[in-house]
Each structure stands twice: as C-alpha cells, then as structure tokens.
Amino acid sequence: MKIRILSICTLLISISVFSQKKSKTLVTIDGDKTTVAEFKRVYEKNLDAIDNEEAKDVTKNLELFINYKLKVKQAYQLKLDTLPSYKREIETYKNQLAAPYLQDTTFIDKMVKDIYFRTKNKVKAKHILIRTARDARPKDTLEAYNKIVKIRNRIVAGEDFEKVAEETSEDNSARDNEKNGRKGNKGNLGYFDAFKMVAPFEDAAYNTKVGQVSKPFRTQFGYHIVKVDDLKPSEGEIEAAHILILDTTNVGKKKIFEVYDKLIINNNFEELAKQYSEDRGSKNRGGKLGKFGTGRMVKPFEDAAFSLQNEGSFSKPFKTRFGWHIVKLIKKHPIKSFNELEKELRKKIKNSARMQMSETAVINKLKKTYKIVENESAKKILDKKNIRAIPKDSLQETLFSINNKKIKQEAFIDYIRNRRHKPVFTLFDMFKNQEILTYYKKNLVNTEPEYAYTLKEYEDGLLLFELMQEKIWNKSSKDTLGLKNYFEKNKANYNSKKLEDNKGEIMNDYQNYLEEKWIADLRKNSRIKIRKRELKKLIKHYNKK
Structure with a gap:
C-alpha cells in the first residue's frame, strides 16, 4: 500500500524548492503559490505513460493536484513529519538518494576505460617493498619513504633490480626460503591484469613505461617501486580440464605417461580423468576446472594450458609442484568489446575499493570549492x-x-x-x-534541483501515506457501524444483500466515500484561487500537442 501511495504521489506532485521568477502563478492555496512551471513539471512527468485521453485532461489533473496539496498541508499541520518512524525512513532515503552525488562520474568514466585497457593488456613487472604499519606516524612514514628513494637511486644508477630486490625488499617472497625450500622470486611478479593487485599498485604498474622504474608510491603494505618488463595483449580466459597424478617422483611420471598413452589411443579425456585423476575437486567432473585467466594457476600449468591452440587439444604430461598433469583446452574466451564489458566493469569497480577513490576525488573537489x-x-x-x-x-x-x-x-x-x-x-x-561530505549532503537541496525535487516528492508522499492511514484506512477498518450504515444506504448498488458477501468491494467504496468527504471538508476550510487565464493557456498549449 505504501509503494502504491508513493507512486501516486510521484504522479501527482513534485513541489518546487526553487523559486521560478519567470513562471506565473497558476493556483494559490491559503497564500501558498504554485507556479505554472511547477504544475507543468508534474503534469508532463508521466504524460507519455497515460494512454487514456480523459486522464490527460489538464483541468482534472489540476483538481487532483490541489487535493494532494491540501492533504499534505494537513499532514504538516498534524506534525506527522515529527514521527520517529517518518524521520528514520526519510534519513535512510536521503542517504540512498545522495549516493550518486558522492561519486565523481568523470573520474569513474575514466576509470572504466582504464580498467578495460588493463583487461585487454597484461603487464609484467617486479617490485621492491619497504613496509609501513597502517598506523605509522609521520616520522616512521618518512623514514620508509627515504629508504625506498635510496633503493631506487641505486637501480637508476645502474644496479641490477633483481639483485637489489633480493637484498633490500621487505616482501619475503623476494628471497629463498631454506625452511620450505622455496626459491625467491627476486621481486618478479609475472604477468597480471586488472583487479589482480591493489589499486595503487595496479595504477603504478600500468602508468610506468616498459623498461622504466616507477617513482615511489604507497599502498596499504608500505612503499614500493615497480619496474615494468613487458606489456602485451591478454589472451583472455580459457576453460580447461586436467588429469593429475600427485606423485612427483618417477613413479608418478610413469603413471601419467601410461594415462597419456591411453588418451592418444581412445581420446576420451573425461573418462580417463574420472578413472585416474587424483584431483578430488575435479575428477568427478571429468577434470573440468572452469574458466580462468592468467595469474590464477601456477606458471608451468598456465603456460601449458595457454599454449594449446585448438579447442579439444591436450598437452603432453608436465610437472608442477603439485604433481604430474595433462591439460585439455575446452574453450577459449577472448576479451569482449568495450560495449559488451562496460556494464560488468562498472559493477566490479562499484564493488571494489576503487569506489573510495571516486569519493576521495569528490572530497578533493569540494576542498577547492x-x-x-x-x-x-x-x-x-x-x-x-x-x-x-x-x-x-x-x-x-x-x-x-x-x-x-x-x-x-x-x-x-x-x-x-x-x-x-x-x-x-x-x-x-x-x-x-x-564533515565535508556531511556539509555537502545537507546542502544538496540548495545546489542540486533534481535531488531537491525527488526528495520533496518522497517526503510528501510518505506523509500522505501516514495521513491516509490515519484518516481513511484505519478509520474504515475500525468503524464497523459506519461501514454498516454506508452499506444500508447503498445496498441497491450491490448484487448481494449481505455485507459479508461483498465486504472487500464495499470496504473499498466506503474508503472512497470517506476520502471524498474528507477532501470536501478540506476544500471548504481552505482559500483556493485558480488563475483561469493561465489555466486556459495551459489547456490551449496541450491541445496543440
């Protein structure tokens, strides 16, 4: 019921918050003036959706408009706008309505284009990290910054990036780990594309030219420098399946090659995967791994999978740290066009930490204003x-x-x-x-006309719902004697002579009766003046259309 009332309100009224000096007054209710422009805005808002010519009648719409304003005026007189439930709902709606204004659309549009480029092209980079605590004091932050600057100067002066990374980086993966036998990556991160790294890191990598070292930049982990080794088109994503033998020794090697020989003979990858694969997560699906892009699998597996050219082809056995594999290419998924991906990318950006960057851009603009x-x-x-x-x-x-x-x-x-x-x-x-954002949100009614109109529609519509509940719906359901008397007076209008047989229909008619009587009382106690000359102009204007 509330949604229905609010929809009716949107159809009937949009009270202007901004004075329109050039627009003449159309109607005055107890001294409150409504301009021609205000009424036209309301009338035209849903004109195209009305296919009934009678419902388009300007004079009838003006009468509905006046009725609405009379009801809302009484709601304010009864101070329904002070109800805690009303205040809570309006505050929630304000936050929802203000949300788009707290984003920099130009900034987001550029971000979407940047993310598309980074989806189409992957970058190969290595980095050096000097860590800082999230709550680091300025003194500690400066110390970390100066440290990364000195490291960068060494590399710019000619020292080998990987050697310096192994020596200085506070990313432990840069060095060998004797305990678990893991080889250090010397800062190498391999290829990655959009959304694979935190936003500042991704920005720095894609904004640094191939062969160059970035200026120091900060992420949540600390200060970094990045060297970009390559930038090339992304292969997109693929669907693949595999057969895994967990034994990494020659015993496992012998077993995987036995499976491979059988695969060459019968070419039934799915059945062999179900029979021999030791990957519990995929074997019952015939070894299917789903869709993935680069950077998702260990490098030997990724290299083998993406090197397959034809859908349905499979690799020779190869080894990773997990065991021995045979991989089959099921389907290739090349990068879609910008138009095809734009909606999806916007959604990803909205759900990522990058939206905070858009809000920051708004705050920075406000600081200048x-x-x-x-x-x-x-x-x-x-x-x-x-x-x-x-x-x-x-x-x-x-x-x-x-x-x-x-x-x-x-x-x-x-x-x-x-x-x-x-x-x-x-x-x-x-x-x-x-506080800057709070100040901005509270002043939106003065700076953004569309926001002000929409908010006023909702505020008044919600008030009307509260008022209709009090004056009509609750009253009609509780006033059993009034309902009975109404039925007795209008019994001839109904097929059945028993109230219980037509209670729904009769209740609806009784509510309409109560509303008509209420509106008549409101009109009787109000001073309403319509400027007939302006009304005639309006009628003539819309008749021409």
Whole structure:
C-alpha cells in the first residue's frame, strides 16, 4: 500500500524548492503559490505513460493536484513529519538518494576505460617493498619513504633490480626460503591484469613505461617501486580440464605417461580423468576446472594450458609442484568489446575499493570549492596523550570551519572515542573529510534541483501515506457501524444483500466515500484561487500537442 501511495504521489506532485521568477502563478492555496512551471513539471512527468485521453485532461489533473496539496498541508499541520518512524525512513532515503552525488562520474568514466585497457593488456613487472604499519606516524612514514628513494637511486644508477630486490625488499617472497625450500622470486611478479593487485599498485604498474622504474608510491603494505618488463595483449580466459597424478617422483611420471598413452589411443579425456585423476575437486567432473585467466594457476600449468591452440587439444604430461598433469583446452574466451564489458566493469569497480577513490576525488573537489579554515590553536589537543579524557566544557573551541559551519573540538572527540585503531592525526583527516561530505549532503537541496525535487516528492508522499492511514484506512477498518450504515444506504448498488458477501468491494467504496468527504471538508476550510487565464493557456498549449 505504501509503494502504491508513493507512486501516486510521484504522479501527482513534485513541489518546487526553487523559486521560478519567470513562471506565473497558476493556483494559490491559503497564500501558498504554485507556479505554472511547477504544475507543468508534474503534469508532463508521466504524460507519455497515460494512454487514456480523459486522464490527460489538464483541468482534472489540476483538481487532483490541489487535493494532494491540501492533504499534505494537513499532514504538516498534524506534525506527522515529527514521527520517529517518518524521520528514520526519510534519513535512510536521503542517504540512498545522495549516493550518486558522492561519486565523481568523470573520474569513474575514466576509470572504466582504464580498467578495460588493463583487461585487454597484461603487464609484467617486479617490485621492491619497504613496509609501513597502517598506523605509522609521520616520522616512521618518512623514514620508509627515504629508504625506498635510496633503493631506487641505486637501480637508476645502474644496479641490477633483481639483485637489489633480493637484498633490500621487505616482501619475503623476494628471497629463498631454506625452511620450505622455496626459491625467491627476486621481486618478479609475472604477468597480471586488472583487479589482480591493489589499486595503487595496479595504477603504478600500468602508468610506468616498459623498461622504466616507477617513482615511489604507497599502498596499504608500505612503499614500493615497480619496474615494468613487458606489456602485451591478454589472451583472455580459457576453460580447461586436467588429469593429475600427485606423485612427483618417477613413479608418478610413469603413471601419467601410461594415462597419456591411453588418451592418444581412445581420446576420451573425461573418462580417463574420472578413472585416474587424483584431483578430488575435479575428477568427478571429468577434470573440468572452469574458466580462468592468467595469474590464477601456477606458471608451468598456465603456460601449458595457454599454449594449446585448438579447442579439444591436450598437452603432453608436465610437472608442477603439485604433481604430474595433462591439460585439455575446452574453450577459449577472448576479451569482449568495450560495449559488451562496460556494464560488468562498472559493477566490479562499484564493488571494489576503487569506489573510495571516486569519493576521495569528490572530497578533493569540494576542498577547492569550500572555504575550510583550521584553527591551529584548537588543534593542539591532537598532541595530548589523554585526548579522549578531556572534559567536554574544555572542548568548545572551533576546530575548523566549512564555509559558515563551525565544527567544535567536542564533535571530534565524540568521533574518535571508540576509534583507537589509527593515530589521532589520521583520525582528524578522516573526521574532516566526513564533515565535508556531511556539509555537502545537507546542502544538496540548495545546489542540486533534481535531488531537491525527488526528495520533496518522497517526503510528501510518505506523509500522505501516514495521513491516509490515519484518516481513511484505519478509520474504515475500525468503524464497523459506519461501514454498516454506508452499506444500508447503498445496498441497491450491490448484487448481494449481505455485507459479508461483498465486504472487500464495499470496504473499498466506503474508503472512497470517506476520502471524498474528507477532501470536501478540506476544500471548504481552505482559500483556493485558480488563475483561469493561465489555466486556459495551459489547456490551449496541450491541445496543440
């Protein structure tokens, strides 16, 4: 019922928040003016969806419009907008409605194109990492940064990247591990494409030219430098199946070649996989592994799978650290066109940490637009060790201001009281960014007309739902005597002479009766003035169409 009412509200009314000086007044209700432009916006909004000519009648639509405004006006008089349930629902809707405005669409559009390029092309890179704690203080951060700069200078001066990585990188995979016998990768990461690395790392790799070393950059792990060795088109994804013998010795080798010989004779890969494969996860499916791209499998397996040219062909036996394999190519999935992939890429971006970058882009724009002034004297509390224990009466200084809005120290202390996972100076930046966004969201009604219109529609529609519940639906269901009297007076209109036989239909008619009576009372107690000259112009305008 609520959805139905809100839909009706959207059809009937969209109250303008912005004055339209050039538009003349069409109707005045108790001194509140509605302009021609406001009514036209409402009327035209759903005009194309109406195929009934009578329903398109301008005069009738104006009468419905007036009825709606009278109801909403009474809802405000009854202070239904102060109900806690109403306030909660409006706050939830505001957040949903504001969400698109908190994203930089230009930034996202560029990101989608960048991600498509990175999907079509894979990069081969190696890196060196100097770790920093997530809550590192500026002094520690600077120390790590200076360390990575010195390492980069050594490589730029001519030292071998892999040698330096093995010696200095704090990514343990760069060095040999004697305990488990693992060979170090000397910083080599192999090929990767979009979404395989954290966003800042991916950005740095794709923005560095082949053969060059990037400038130091930071991720959640610390400071890195990257050297790019190659950039080439991606093979896309493939579907493959395999037969696995877990024994890595010559015994396993002999067994896999016996299976291979049988495969050459009968070419029944699926049956042989079910019979001989020791991969419990895939053997019952005939060895099928599903769809995968580069970087998902160990390198010898990936090389063997992607080297197969024809669908249905299979490899000779080969060895990985897991055992001996034979792999079969089932199907190739080349990279789709941008138009085919755009929707999917946007969804992936939306569900990734990259959306935070879009919000950051919005905040950075707002910082340039707003006048933001920090009070250095008030900021001295950030240096106090017992900052969360400072009494409230000592926290009344303005910490910073956004245009004309002042944010006191007390608000910041409330923000950090249960946030102890980050240093205070980091929390201050987070708090400031939050306040900037809050200020922006609260002012959307003044800066974004479409947001203001849509919000007002929803607010008034929700109020009307509460009012209809009170005045019509609850009243009709509780007033059994009134319903009975209505039926007795209108019995001739119904086939059956018993109320119980037609209760649904009669209840609906009774509700319509109550609503008509209610609207008549509202109109009787209101001063309504329609400017007939403007109405005639409107009718003439739409008759021409």
